Amino acid sequence: MTNTLHxxxxxxxLKNDYVIFCTMAKGINSKGSGPKIQEFIRICLKYNPVNMGxxxxxxxxxxxxxxxxxxxxRADGEGAAAVFTDLDTLQxxxxxxxxxxxxxxxxxxxxxxxxxxxxxxxxMERHSAEHSLGVWGAKDxxxxxxxxxxxxxxxxxxxxxxxxxxxxEHIQLRxxxxxxxxxxxxxxxxxxxxxxxxAEQLLEKMVRREG
Amino acid sequence: xEIDKEKCVGCGNCHAVCTMGVIYLDEDGKSAVNxxxxxxxxxxxxxxxxxxxxxxxxxxxxxxxSTFRLGxxxxxxxxxxxxxxxxxxxxxxxxxxxxxxxxxxxxxTGIGGRGTEEIKSNDVTGRIRRGEAGIVVEMGRPGIGxxxxxxxxxxxxxxxxEPFFEPQNPVxxxxxxxxxxxxxxxxxxxxxxxxxxEMKTRLERIPKILEALEKVGREVDTVISVxxxxxxxxxxxxxxxxxxxxAGYRLSPNGKxxxxxxxxxxxxx
Numbered sequence: 001m002t003n004t005l006h007x008x009x010x011x012x013x014l015k016n017d018y019v020i021f022c023t024m025a026k027g028i029n030s031k032g033s034g035p036k037i038q039e040f041i042r043i044c045l046k047y048n049p050v051n052m053g054x055x056x057x058x059x060x061x062x063x064x065x066x067x068x069x070x071x072x073x074r075a076d077g078e079g080a081a082a083v084f085t086d087l088d089t090l091q092x093x094x095x096x097x098x099x100x101x102x103x104x105x106x107x108x109x110x111x112x113x114x115x116x117x118x119x120x121x122x123x124m125e126r127h128s129a130e131h132s133l134g135v136w137g138a139k140d141x142x143x144x145x146x147x148x149x150x151x152x153x154x155x156x157x158x159x160x161x162x163x164x165x166x167x168x169e170h171i172q173l174r175x176x177x178x179x180x181x182x183x184x185x186x187x188x189x190x191x192x193x194x195x196x197x198x199a200e201q202l203l204e205k206m207v208r209r210e211g
Numbered sequence: 212x213e214i215d216k217e218k219c220v221g222c223g224n225c226h227a228v229c230t231m232g233v234i235y236l237d238e239d240g241k242s243a244v245n246x247x248x249x250x251x252x253x254x255x256x257x258x259x260x261x262x263x264x265x266x267x268x269x270x271x272x273x274x275x276x277s278t279f280r281l282g283x284x285x286x287x288x289x290x291x292x293x294x295x296x297x298x299x300x301x302x303x304x305x306x307x308x309x310x311x312x313x314x315x316x317x318x319x320t321g322i323g324g325r326g327t328e329e330i331k332s333n334d335v336t337g338r339i340r341r342g343e344a345g346i347v348v349e350m351g352r353p354g355i356g357x358x359x360x361x362x363x364x365x366x367x368x369x370x371x372x373e374p375f376f377e378p379q380n381p382v383x384x385x386x387x388x389x390x391x392x393x394x395x396x397x398x399x400x401x402x403x404x405x406x407x408x409e410m411k412t413r414l415e416r417i418p419k420i421l422e423a424l425e426k427v428g429r430e431v432d433t434v435i436s437v438x439x440x441x442x443x444x445x446x447x448x449x450x451x452x453x454x455x456x457x458a459g460y461r462l463s464p465n466g467k468x469x470x471x472x473x474x475x476x477x478x479x480x
Contacts, residue, residue, distance in 0.1 A: 003407075004467065006352065006436045011464045025332035026379075028476045055313040097472060105332040105473035115468045116447055125447040127471030128330040128339065130347075130440030132463040133421070133455065137428040137435040141355050151353050156313045157404055158230055158254050161354050166227040170287065184288055187258050188228070190313045 003155035004081075004109035004193050006132045008148050009202075011111060017153075017198050018090045018110035020044065021081035022102070029104060030077035036102045038074045043096050044082035045071065051083040053192020055156075061186045061196065083195045091118050098122055109193075146206045150199055154189035163188070164203075171207050178203045212249055212256060214242050218294035220269045222285040225255040225295060230311075230404060231356050242294070250356055250404045251307035253297055253314070261293035303398045306359075309381065310403035317381045327379045329409060330440040330469050337477035338377075344414050344451045345440040346374065348424060351405035352436045359385065360399045361431040362406050366392030368427035372419055374410035382406050405436075414441065414450055418458035440467070 004019045022040045024030040044052060045067065052070065053059025056078050060067050070080075084090045090108065097106055108115045112129060119126045135142065142148060143161045150164045151157060167181035176184070182199035214225070214234075219241040226234045226242065233248040234255065262285075269291050273283040285291050300308055308315045328336070329345055339345045348365060351357030362382060370376075370392035376383045387393045412420060417439065428435055439462075441451040455462055 003349070003352075005347075005438050006349070006463075007465060014465050017465075021331075023328055023331040025328060025335040025473070025476070028332075029335055029474070058314075094470065102472065103474035105328075105335050106470045107331050108468050108470065109465070110468075111464055112449075112466045112468060113464070119447070119468070119470060124471065125445065126443050126468045128333040128440060128442045128469040129449045130330050130345070130438055130467040131449075131451070131455070132466060133437040133439060133460050134463065135353065135434050135436055136425060137350075137431050138355070138433055142353070142434060148353055157352055157354050158252065158313070160228060160230045160232060160254070162227045162229070162232050166287070176287070187288065188254055190257075 005130055006152050007109065008152045013149070013198065013201070014111050016085040017195050018084045018087070018108060018115070019081055019193050020084065020090065020093060020106065020108045021079055023079045023105045023107060024077050025105065026077065032076060033104060034074045034076045036104050037078060037080055038071065039100055039102060040097070040104070041071050041074070041080050043100060044093060047084065047089050047093050049082035049084055050197045051186060051192045051194055052081065053190065054078055054080045055191045058190050059186065059192030059194070061183055081191055081193050083193065085195070085197050087114055087118065091121060094118055094122050098124070146202060150185070150202050153194045153199055155191060155193045156189070158188040158190065159185045159194070167203060168206050168210065171203060172210065178207070212244050212251065212253065213296045213298050214244060215294045215296050216241050218266050218292040220266055220273070220292055222291055224259055224285055224287060224290060228255045228258050230254050230354070248402060249307070250311040250402055251300060251304070252311035252404055253308065256295045256297050259288060259290040259295065262289045262291045263293055264291045266292045303401050306398060306401050307403055310406050327377055327409060330467065332473060333442060333469050334471045335473035335476050337475065337479070339411055339440060339442055341442055342414055343411050343441065344417050344454070345409070345411050346420060347438040348408040349405050349436040349438070350408065350431070351403065351433050353434065355433050356402050356404055357406055357433040358400060358402050359394050359406070361433050362408065363392065363394040363399060364431055365424070365427050365435070366394065366408055368423050369408070369410070369420060372412070372416060372423060374412045374416070374420060377409040377411065380407065380409040382408050414454050417451060417454040421455070421458050421460055
């Protein structure tokens with residue numbers, strides 16, 4: 001449901017960007033999984049994620065979804081994702097998920113070494129890992145790096161290059177604050193993997209640069 | 212996506228939101244969609260709130276404002292008159308929505324999004340075992356989109372290396388012959404936001420596959436995001452790292468970690 005593998009940025013900027021998500025194996029453990037996903041959501045919500053969602057319901061920043069609806073409307077076989085901006089909180093979420101022993105797959109997207117350290121602190125070794133090897137092919141068709149850093153915050157690429165440019169312009173014209181612009185872009189990302197806090201920082205950086 | 216010309220007031224909000232940048236202002240002052248380039252992601256329709264104003268009201272308001280040399284500027288996240296109209300899609304155009312709109316479920320796999328579960332449920336399924344590597348080749352990402360003609364080019368370049376194309380992946384479903392990577396003829400001109408060729412292979416085959424991928428990457432008119440995964444060793448180390456480095460490629464500092472909390476439904480080797 002999320003393709004958070006290819007988030008771009010410097011290691012320093014990725015330090016405040018962790019997506020934790022649960023995934024059901026279709027036809028294997030998806031049946032009866034609704035309450036388990038609900039518990040995953042409840043645990044994540046306890047630690048105030050900056051975003052949360054799934055591809056079916058949308059994300060909690062969308063007006064027609066919200067936290068309560070997101071928690072309540074659970075069905076079997078759907079996953080969910082939550083975004084946190086620091087490792088300490090992620091550690092607490094992982095510790096609590098271990099205690100809850102839901103028996104479903106839990107993944108984290110983020111700096112791999114940091115996530116591994118979290119696993120070890122929690123007394124376990126990671127099961128599988130996936131790296132991005134970056135972008136290949138017709139790279140000359142891509143925009144500048146800053147735009148890509150924001151665009152890849154949505155796993156499905158729903159935040160267009162032009163919208164990011166427009167948001168920068170609107171901040172420069174004081175029609176929007178960076179926070180409002182980031183939240184507006186977050187509406188595009190259905191599965192809730194978009195990190196509005198990091199997006200806000202990236203927008204501010206772009207506005208400063210364009211002076 | 213279609214735009215109802217009777218309703219459109221040409222505010223241009225949908226132009227920026229369009230993921231492919233293919234909505235433009237037509238000669239009549241109203242927005243239009245380049246249908247050949249649209250991937251039916253429905254982002255414009257979902258994100259821009261329909262304010263529901265009658266078009267005549269917005270036009271009059273605009274005329275009145277212009278009398279006083281003022282401009283009409285709609286809020287950035289609205290379609291003032293609800294002019295965006297998602298069409299009923301038929302085969303093969305409906306593939307565009309299936310591969311571009313994350314709220315659409317793939318008919319073949321029953322899963323939303325672009326791919327399958329790959330390593331995300333590996334602790335439960337055992338899909339990628341010791342000694343194996345999962346490789347995901349996402350065509351069109353980030354933000355460019357891809358035609359299945361290009362997807363076929365890449366799949367056919369990789370097929371001679373005999374990877375195991377994941378049968379539950381929606382791109383594999385569209386292959387006329389997974390042994391050759393040949394896609395079904397009728398889908399070749401369809402454009403999607405991105406499509407993931409998903410395969411697994413032996414770890415030692417990684418360099419050959421990446422070499423072939425780099426070569427064919429120079430022949431396609433889109434971008435390709437590449438990912439490699441494997442099951443970790445008992446000490447937590449990642450077996451594919453060594454093979455990717457040997458092949459001369461750089462690994463990202465970030466990535467995806469399956470924590471291993473799922474209850475396995477398979478027998479370990």
